[in-house]
Amino acid sequence: MPLNNMELTDDFQVGKKMYDWAKDLFPVGRSITGQGVRDTLNYIKNKLPELKLHGIPTGEKVFDWEIPQEWVIRDAYVIDPQGNKILDYKKHNLHLMGYSEPVNCEMDLEELQQHLFSIESMPHAIPYVTSYYKSRWGFCIPHAEREKLVPGTYKVLIDSNFVNGSLDYGEVVIPGESKEEIYLSTYICHPSMANNELSGPVVTLALLQWIKSLPKRRYTYRAVFIPETIGAVAYLAKRGKELKQYMKAGFILTCVGDNLAYSFMPSRKGNTYADKIARFVYKDLGLPVKEYSFLQRGSDERQYCSPAYDLPVVSLMRSKYATFKEYHTSCDNLDFISPDGLYGGFAINRACLECIENNYLYEVTIPCEPKMDKRGLRSSIGGPRVIEPSMANMMNFLMYADGDSDLIDIAETIGVSFLEAKQLANLLEKHNLIRKI
Amino acid sequence: MPLNNMELTDDFQVGKKMYDWAKDLFPVGRSITGQGVRDTLNYIKNKLPELKLHGIPTGEKVFDWEIPQEWVIRDAYVIDPQGNKILDYKKHNLHLMGYSEPVNCEMDLEELQQHLFSIESMPHAIPYVTSYYKSRWGFCIPHAEREKLVPGTYKVLIDSNFVNGSLDYGEVVIPGESKEEIYLSTYICHPSMANNELSGPVVTLALLQWIKSLPKRRYTYRAVFIPETIGAVAYLAKRGKELKQYMKAGFILTCVGDNLAYSFMPSRKGNTYADKIARFVYKDLGLPVKEYSFLQRGSDERQYCSPAYDLPVVSLMRSKYATFKEYHTSCDNLDFISPDGLYGGFAINRACLECIENNYLYEVTIPCEPKMDKRGLRSSIGGPRVIEPSMANMMNFLMYADGDSDLIDIAETIGVSFLEAKQLANLLEKHNLIRKI
């Protein structure tokens, strides 16, 4: 991680800190609205007091969508013919289909089966199922247990109801020298899942603490913690115009916690500033990365990159959603992510931010080559030309500091790492041989 | 032929109909001017009453060229030393060099040989030779027969003369909603040859009948039946300014009757709208096609694409002129073309027209993704993400309906056929989720 400017011991602590947050937040019964979302936002606000909490009331129209009622869930379970309590929501919140309507009745197994969801190929996993926008009820069950259910009378209880309330989200703006913004977006709407839920908020939180700690910021940073899809639609309805006006680059933080892969989802256009930064950072760090097609998108780029906004938003992930078998099941748990995995997700996204902060256009201040030796920057003997690499790099940097090339362009053209390019830029700027534009 | 909207039985009938027309027109003694041209145009007008016949008088200047006199040919033959009538024009009009001046005299074999044309490598073929712009006479003979000619006195008769008349051509304009035009051009100046003559007019005629039959037309269609080269020069002199102003895409119909290959001649620029359409259609239909270099051009693109006009004109052929051995000989006869071959030429060009008619730019009507389930377009259960392909295609279409992408662009980006793209467009437009621009 050459772009890393923390001590190694700090890195471990960052990884561990994020993992501990994920552990705290894991049991919370989140959905797209309701108390679970508010509990999650309050936990984050506790670590990041600048976070502002907003709510959009039930029934408000956001483009083609409408803010739904809040789902209140108090208890849910099934009593089997032997009198055993099974599928207990209080034991695992994935047992209950999200947004299930209230039920209190008895039925035989055949009828119950109509309301059960399981995955035959993963017999021990509880699948994650929701029905946000149509009244239904259901339970999710490991397939192995489903096969053991016996005929008889089952008692089903779902103690839920729907109330007018709000769609809650958190937003923070950390000002920088420029009004241009770097945007971070993550979601807080899945119940007990780790990679495809909690990795996003905890890495985003760690990034924001790091951004706050910077002595100065070139760009303004805006971050949101929103429910996926409806939250992104709603936020665009509220702030889309500003995002379009100020966004320099945006990053969706999702699936950044496992340790199996690095995955990249480009923007719709595929060649925005955010795409340039991301592709350069992967190459600069020497990370093997799988770049996906935008046709394989699945998170809030579906809203941010839709034609009416078409924002420069990308995702730098570990294992991409919908590509690992644990996805959207109870197996996406705290064992699937790790401090190391979270740290990798944190580091690659932080590298992008560091790159953006430093990626100035440069231009030379002096026509022709400067006289380097009078500044102590060059040997004054000319002989069988053996220019030391650093000397060649300095002269090459000056040659491409043409006012049209940014630090990434120069690094790529002259064949040095971003860190080396930045050190060259600092040295040459100190000697007044180049200036930022 | 996925773009085909006719019944299979209709297709056979179209092929047969075109072949029958070719049979009717085969014996006519066409040249660049004269009665053969007029007979051919009248035959076509009989099937397409909208066709307007025009004549440009002998002597009129058309750019660098001048309309020649008409060549009137009544009879031509040679009497050999044994008194046999050979090389009889009335038996095969290719025996006589086109535009031969009148002759009535005797000569020995040695002198006659100066006026004979044959092809050694095709001993049984009569070559096709003309001398439009210089006074000459000549006979064309199968090489095998030429070798049997014996010394002695030959009587030569060519009962021809030249008269002031006109260069005749046919033109039809079928109006559409837009003044922008799709242009079809074919030629009617070769005598008894099938692929490199009659395939063009009969396929063009069938296309025009099909165009007329459409319930509505987005574009205006303009078609011409002209003598090759001088006819295209003359037509550009008359109507070149309009063509330049209104032409959206143009197609030269030539060599569209055999069943051996599909061949593509791009425009001079190589990347016009007509080129885009043609290359997409070949790919969409999965047809193997040989794309030629514009350096291998040979028909009226020589005029349409010349720098002063530089029109978006291409040719979608079966076997390209000058690439098959039968070309410009008596072997390019009714056995070389077929109903199937003609149908292939018809279908590929019609596919282009269908593609053009449907190739709108689309833009979404709603910011962000629309709520598909409330329109019955999506399952309302979210679970282990298994989006059916048609759902994914719908969302992908919406994502690329950005106002800059036409139906071809969208189909290529999201990886569906043109027919599928059109069905998606129709469905989404019906639900007011996209609109044409």
Place this chain on the structure above:
Amino acid sequence: MPLNNMELTDDFQVGKKMYDWAKDLFPVGRSITGQGVRDTLNYIKNKLPELKLHGIPTGEKVFDWEIPQEWVIRDAYVIDPQGNKILDYKKHNLHLMGYSEPVNCEMDLEELQQHLFSIESMPHAIPYVTSYYKSRWGFCIPHAEREKLVPGTYKVLIDSNFVNGSLDYGEVVIPGESKEEIYLSTYICHPSMANNELSGPVVTLALLQWIKSLPKRRYTYRAVFIPETIGAVAYLAKRGKELKQYMKAGFILTCVGDNLAYSFMPSRKGNTYADKIARFVYKDLGLPVKEYSFLQRGSDERQYCSPAYDLPVVSLMRSKYATFKEYHTSCDNLDFISPDGLYGGFAINRACLECIENNYLYEVTIPCEPKMDKRGLRSSIGGPRVIEPSMANMMNFLMYADGDSDLIDIAETIGVSFLEAKQLANLLEKHNLIRKI
């Protein structure tokens, strides 16, 4: 060498003439300033009376640099413990480090060793070493001789001093029809070396004599004979604004005398008019050429192409500086270059100039294809299409004379050599079928 318009015997004479000049100039003790430079410039002026000699006084600021004092060197040698005179400047001027300060003293071998330069891997070569901008002294010695030096007392004499004087250079402007300029730059600052010094001035001189001999010139030619680096900086400080305003293409003449390779150094941008010309000429002549990266630059493109000027300047070399082992040693002598080698360097650069002089944009004068036969340019018989290549080339030329394509573009598109393209252009222009823009 198809672009060559001299007789073969002339070519040999050009090669021999240049080699003889190099022989004359070889012994002169050049440096970046001083009498050696003036002697060299006067020799050239003798062959090219139009050459204007200029001097910039010691102490004048040129951008980041300052014109140094002149180095006056009268004698230099070492007397070894046996009383032998070694490292005698009068025997080989490379023995003395350039710009050595005066010395007259005795020292033991250990101290002397601090001032000796040799190359272990080339035991018989005297290296070329200078210290222009820092006061030092030193001697350069074949490594084999250095190893034979015995302990004892050495007497060291360097009879040099530094005086206020000037930096001298030569400049010639040969006017043409246009104020746009073709620029030639070569350097005259190395002592007795052949490829990496004298090949440049002698080939430039021969090119200028050839340019003068042309009956007319489309472009103005400007050439300079300058010391490398400081001379180019100084010349840009004086004339950079004019160069930027008028330069169409520029060529640095360096390392153009050996017979081992052809090497190309592109401009910084890599796609200027000079790059286009050079790459085309290599291809047109069928010469195998090694194209170097601009990162491997090393001559005055370091100044001409620096961002503030960014001029279209390239080098067409034989073996590139710093790539052959003889470079910057006494082995880069008159045996390393040859009349043939110099002629190759001359011919490839002259081919570029001939190409530039003839590389007009062309446009047709007549809409559609012209009637070629009435101008005697085409057979009037149309038959089995066998267009002779020259006929096809003529029609192809007309097809691409679109006002946007220059002669190089047309030659590349229609697949003919530059010479053929020029002959076609001349013929078509003579018949008023095309005109230059």
